[in-house]
Amino acid sequence: MGFTHIPDDRLQRIFALGYDYSVQPKERIHLCNLCGATEHTQLAHIDRYGYEATAVACSVCGLTFLNPVMSGEAYADFYTKIYRPLVSAYHGRLIDVDTIQDEQMAYAEVLAEFLRPWLDSRKSNTLLDVGGSTGVVARELVKTFSINAVVLDPAADELKSAVGAGLEVIPGFIEQYDPMGREYDLVTLCQTIDHLSDALGSLRKIHNLLKQEGLFFVDIVDFRAAYLRQGSIEGAIKIDHPYYFTEDTAEVMLSRAGFKVLQKNYFSDNLHVGYICSKKGIDSTALPDTTFVREYFREIRYIQNARR
Ligand SMILES: [Zn+2]
Numbered sequence: 001m002g003f004t005h006i007p008d009d010r011l012q013r014i015f016a017l018g019y020d021y022s023v024q025p026k027e028r029i030h031l032c033n034l035c036g037a038t039e040h041t042q043l044a045h046i047d048r049y050g051y052e053a054t055a056v057a058c059s060v061c062g063l064t065f066l067n068p069v070m071s072g073e074a075y076a077d078f079y080t081k082i083y084r085p086l087v088s089a090y091h092g093r094l095i096d097v098d099t100i101q102d103e104q105m106a107y108a109e110v111l112a113e114f115l116r117p118w119l120d121s122r123k124s125n126t127l128l129d130v131g132g133s134t135g136v137v138a139r140e141l142v143k144t145f146s147i148n149a150v151v152l153d154p155a156a157d158e159l160k161s162a163v164g165a166g167l168e169v170i171p172g173f174i175e176q177y178d179p180m181g182r183e184y185d186l187v188t189l190c191q192t193i194d195h196l197s198d199a200l201g202s203l204r205k206i207h208n209l210l211k212q213e214g215l216f217f218v219d220i221v222d223f224r225a226a227y228l229r230q231g232s233i234e235g236a237i238k239i240d241h242p243y244y245f246t247e248d249t250a251e252v253m254l255s256r257a258g259f260k261v262l263q264k265n266y267f268s269d270n271l272h273v274g275y276i277c278s279k280k281g282i283d284s285t286a287l288p289d290t291t292f293v294r295e296y297f298r299e300i301r302y303i304q305n306a307r308r
Contacts, residue, residue, distance in 0.1 A: 003050050005232045013089035014049050019082050021051035021239060026068035032058035033065065033200050033243075034253050035287060040067070043300055047237040048230075049090060055237045055244065057300075061252065062293045064223055064244035066237075072173075072197060079155060083240060097158055101136055108140035111190065111217070111274070114265055118215055118276055119145050124185035128152060130174045130206065131192030135162030138188075142167075147186065152177055174202045179209040189218040191272070193250075194241040203257030204282075212279060216259060219267070219274040220245040224296075226271060227303050246296065247273055248288040255286035 003011055030038060037060035047053040057064040070078065088095045124147050129138040132151035142149050151162045152170045159169045170177065174189075175198050187206050196202050203218075210216055223244035226236035237244070245253075247264075250273070254261060259277035266273055 003046075005230075005235045006048070006050050010090060010092065011050055013092065014086065017082065017085055017089055019086065021053065024074040024078075025071040026074070027071055028068045029065065032061060032063050033198065034058065034063040034249060034256065035061040037061065041297065044233045044237050046234050047239055048235050049086065049238065051239050053237060053239050055233075057297070060293070061249060061288055062246065062296045063249045063253075064246075066239070066242050069197075069242045070239070075197070076154065078240075086240075097134060097161065101134065104133065104136035105140070107190070108137040110267065111137060111188070112140050112144040114263075114274060115141070115186075115215070115217065115276065116144070118262065119186070122185075122213070122215075124215070126150070126184045127186045127188065128184040128209065130187060130189045130202075131195065132162065132188075132190075133158045135159075135165050135167045135169075137190050138162065138167055139165050141186075141188070150184075173197075174205060177205070183209055183211045183214075185211055185214050187214065187216050189216075191219060191221075193218055194221050194243050194245065197242060199243050200253055200257060203253060203259070207258045207279060207282075210279060214279065215262075216277040216279075217274065218250075218254070218277070219272045220247075220250045221271060222247060222273045224299070225273075227300070229271070231303065231308060233300055233303055248292045248296075250275070252286045252288050255283040258282040 037058050039059040040056040041059055042054055042056050044055040053066055055064060056067045084096050127141055127147050127149040129151050132138050132153050135151045138149040138151050150168045153159055154173050156171055159171055162169050187210050193199055206216060224246050227233050230236050254277060258279060260280040261275050261277055263276045
């Protein structure tokens, strides 16, 4: 084990932040969030920042996640104080609420075009953007489709910008959100599912607050794409993400939450995979093909050990 996957200058910038991951309160996960199995395989013991984070994959379905994982309070603290400086230190340039606006704008425009064929043909009035940050994506969808938007996000600072832009905001996490009978025509979960504490529970909640004819958009960071491009499993693990989805685990989880994939899109960054979904019956026993799970573990061993 070591830091060989991290360049020295990057390691020094991260070390200078003085964040000690090892002392953060953590919880051990006993049941796979996707299939409920208890057996898992440890894949990695260190993350892309050099923190001692353990990533495991469920031996039955392949769902990959940090275990142990920081508690909700530790994550709240992490997002308030460390997340943006840490990502800045990793990339060696400032990344904050202002600088991410341009990136989010470009993302929002791509998303609007992706949704257009589905939204142009139906009457949609209300959008809930889960993890909607400063509201850049919500604003673009409001402008393009003339809908009313609500932004749900735990980061109070980021919500201020959304309020300033005239959006309705709800502070908090989807896991705790009480819609009080409110339903939406469109729900978006953009670049957020990997950050959740209860992914399947959140998808089921979204299913409940989506109208019967409603549309749901979600995207994942494809973990396979991430480790293939890094040439390293450790280089694709980061403490900011409790979950590491592949196309297979994401699609099975969508089935288990009661969603049918209408369209799938590889984003032009070759990393994110987006899904437009409608509601269908819940398939609570869906599992990835066992061949996939076996191939996934083989590929991980190959990436860990193939000579380059
Ligand atoms: Zn599982």
